[in-house]
Amino acid sequence: MSDTVSIIGGKPLIGTVTPIPNKNSLIPALPAALLTDQPVVYHHVPATSDVEKILEILKLLGVKVTRQLDTVTLQAKNLKTHKVDRQLGEQFRGSLMFAGPLLARLGKAQIPLPGGCLLGFRSITTHLDAFKAAGVKIKLADNHVILTAPKKPSPHLRIWQMEASVTATENLLMYLSGLSTQTELIEAACEPHVTDLENLLVNMGAKIQGIGSNRLVIKGSPKLNGAQFTPSPDFVDIAGYMVAAGITDGRITIKNANLPDIVDGLIRWMSAFGIKVTRQNKDLVVSLNKHGLALDPESNLPLSAPQLPKLSPRPWPGFPVDVIPVMATLASKTKGRLLLQNWMYENGFEFVRELNSLGADIFISDPQRLIITGPVTFKGGEVSPPSVIQATKAIFLAALADPVTTTIHGVDILRRRYPDIFSVYRQLGASITTV
Template sequence: MGSFEIRGGKKLKGEIIPQGAKNEALQILCAVLLTPEKVVIKNIPDILDVQKLISLLEDLGVEVERLDKSEYSFCAKNVDIEYLNSEAFKKKGRSLRGSIMIVGPLLARFGKGYIPKPGGDKIGRRRLDTHFEGFKKLGAQFNYNPTEHFYMVEASNLNGCYMHLDEASVTGTANILMAAVMAKGTTTIYNAACEPYLQQLCKMLVRMGAKIDGIGSNLLRIEGVDYLGGTEHTMLPDMIEIGSFIGLAAMTQSEITIKNVAYDELGLIPEIFRRLGIKLERRGDDIFIPEQESYEVDTFIDGSILTISDAPWPGFTPDLLSIILVVATQAKGSVLVHQKMFESRLFFVDKLIDMGAQIILCDPHRATVIGLNRSQNLRGIEMTSPDIRAGVSLLIAALSADGKSTIHNIEQIDRGYQDIENRLRRLGADIVRK
């Protein structure tokens, strides 16, 4: 188990380029299974979760060629569908939550899709019902082996239908969409997720020959086709990394420029950080954050405490609430952070409290942060990263803290952030991987 050793309290300065979007990559990579033709994908992040998924595709028989550091070609001409029955598949598929999204494409093209109960972050219940209920509505038969925690869907034919998703699940929408593009007839998906990464998947599928209307809305209409072809696709920059770097600049009182952010795809993210009092400026497609001695939290019109909560897109992404919580610890004013989607994501606050933050954990979903207004710095401690986003939040806290911090289990951070220590060192951070 690796560790980061950080000596905090240093102001950073410079430019940083966000990686390709992790959450988009996990969808887009699975879509290559829909065609026997070559698919070229650019701006793929070099992170652990993506590496695992590419390895899983190779084990399925997909021909993978690395063309550049972040560019790959894929050809799923000779997929070994029987690999799904192997013990090797059950072990590898279990280690990655993103593996769930191979089921839709395999079901569409080969009439079967299997997956062991996938892993990932330990942030509370992340049920898969939406995925499988959607497949069943398309005509698939669902079976579950409770002993091995193994999910199976099979169908000789998929037929389009109307469905209203019980939740606007991003991965659920993506999985059902990839099955529906090759179903017979018309599929209508209401309460579909519509975040930019889902839109990217839709646009890629359309270039492959799919017929999809309503892209960018929560009502998708898909006319099934018999065949999908190859394409090229360039992924968006990772909006979660961009938000993390905004928070890093504020906490460390640093002047940082985040390059090539696809600003128009960021939704509420810049505005939410502005509500915390953080100054940021759009410069073309870059974000400039000036060195800022202090930042004051906005309040509602009636003067009541600011509440920041997550919601399905175009609401604020839950993946940035951990960053918001850390940034609020040094603000002037108080913030109620309400994590609605996952009941265990706020449990890392005990480590921030040990560092000197003033936080009241109200319940598994809500935490009140009383900003210190830099009256006292956080102090370095030894801690363990519980998940990707909490891990980076603790890393940001450590970079702003007095003294030395050690963060263990940094494999969690590696799952979502590419070469993070070297990129931070180029900004002036004192961070070493042990």
Template sequence: MKKIIINGGKPLKGEVSVSGAKNSVVALIPAAILADDVVVLDGVPNISDVDSLVDIMETMGAKVVHSGETLEIDPRSVQNIPVPYDKISRLRASYYFYGSLLGRFGQAVVGLPGGCDLGPRPIDLHLKAFEAMGADVSYEGESMHLTTPHQTIYGAHIYMDTVSVGATINTMIAAVKAQGRTVIENAAREPEIIDVATLLNNMGARIRGAGTDVITVDGVEKLHGTRHQVIPDRIEAGTYIALAAAAGEGVHIKNVLYEHLESYIAKLEEMGVRMTIEEDAIYVEKQSSLRAVSVKTSPYPGFATDLQQPLTPLLISAEGQGTIVDTIYEKRINHVPELAKMGAAISADKNRITYQGPSHLRGRAVKATDLRAGAALVIAGLMADGQTQISNVEFILRGYSNIIEKLSALGADIHLVTD
């Protein structure tokens, strides 16, 4: 069992660079299956989700070379074989193999996806889209079977009943090699969707409207190889901004796209966080007094659900009372009891969190229950007096590239240990 040990109260200074977007790269890698030649991805984060996806790709026959932040994928020898449940269940984004295999082969047998337990996250929107495109869907054991009568899918007019990033990307991936035109209405608008569309278009796809609520895809017969730079991770950037405001004495956060974080930064400014916005970086000053605010998550361009947990330790350091309401995932409150163990005046009822600040945190043994809850506990540990021991750190390593090294370079007393 691995643990993160933090001796808190150390002032953080210096600079940190944000890695490529996890929520992009977990779709970009499966999308490479559609190419007829080599796809090279630059800016790939060093996270366990990437390792899991590479393992799955190699199991299917792809040749993958991983060097630093560059991933070279040769998908020409990929075979349409059942993807084992034990590999697929490691991460939620494994469902993107449904779309890529369906697009390339017209059929797929893939285990059911895993990932963080954030409450009900059904894939019915994905399956509804695939069925509209001519696929038959069935379950056998722990696997999903997608088949088509003639190993071909067809363009369709698809309306997403709710805004879903995963379903929008998966439908787009499947549609690029479908016969005819696919129109996706009520599509999600996240930057990661634009990133995936950019890769596919550079491979020869014909996608219009990514980043709006209507995406049009005209199917093509072939897709060639390309080279693609992964966008910066806006969630990692937001996490380091919160961390710098909570425990920093001047931190320069590089490789940041402000346009992807406008609603988040607006909330920080409402709190009174002092920072300087640069072209591709943000400098966060040492803070003095902050005001409590209330947060409500919503689909992009609203306040991201992935950022409410990393922001919580900063919120409880502010003066006053506030609430956090997550409208996306009902169980995104599992960090609350762990923060309460550390001395935070915080409680949760269903998807509503109430806090009173400022809270003085003390180091404790706590447990990460999901990826972003783990990030919240890391920030809390850096703020706290004494030693914090975080277990279940595999969640954190799934999504934060080189987090121990990056925080150590800022002056944190943080170590990854194995019991």
């Protein structure tokens, strides 16, 4: 795919889409196959660049990888090393997710310090703190983290995480599921992708109480079995289609997205902006309401000041941080003002410079707070968003809103989460040309 696209906006997006599988479900679920020597079968596996890297790392560890269309079978019967390949592992943060299962299976893991989206100081401290609480010894050397499991794990553990980190929770879950230890885990993350992993581990033979909550009781086993896994739909992708329908005055049917435990919070917020979401059996139908996009300051929205509603991310079931960037685009097309916050990432709003250059009216209060005034008419132009998936997605959606031409450089990063994004939006009526 070309790294630059030219978009002519202003076309109502109309049609039916199927959201991609949750990428953040697969990133821990694929390494979980290391916990057993039996086959684990994964369905609806997209060909994203992150998935391809994980499969390549698994092959280098000695895992047999079989792929037929979007079904992947992994069998870790003959593991040959506890070391994650340095060249691949440094490219993305998903390589961290090999620590837990390698520790449980081999007693040791060596992981290169990872990269990924440029979202500020995304420390691995939460992972290391969680493993230390479980008795794991940790050493940093030559840009690697080397973890060694205790020879005799404690039969009972009680671990209170410093924060509800998604990936730290997932990593620890995989490690504990491969031990005979019984663990009470408090301040666990409970996002849908964490729940997906918990259900996979249960199907493999672990016992987990409190699935979907922030307090878990895990009783693992060194002898786990094979299982089947199907990731849930990506709620970030679903939110993107909601915003796209709203800002283009379109009508998009999102297949199999009527999942109350996943989408109800998103629907409440979208309706506050004037987006109408109708449930039709298993599907959602998204369009504008009769009043168009408008924030009502007299509604029940949280307020930061009189006439100034606010939106900020929170751990699940609060508003997802990965949806915050596209909400800046939505707010720019919505009548009213909004205080938008992103306290989770120091550099989460760097893309706002590009959004303002396209015609947005966004006051940057500080690196983590914006005051957005709308509606604006985007004027098009040429932009290079920061190398962050959802930041690039926010610019991409802005380019679709008004009848102007926008050239966006650096769009290849979208493939890490959305391998077919441009063909899907073309089918909805978008005018997108690769340059």
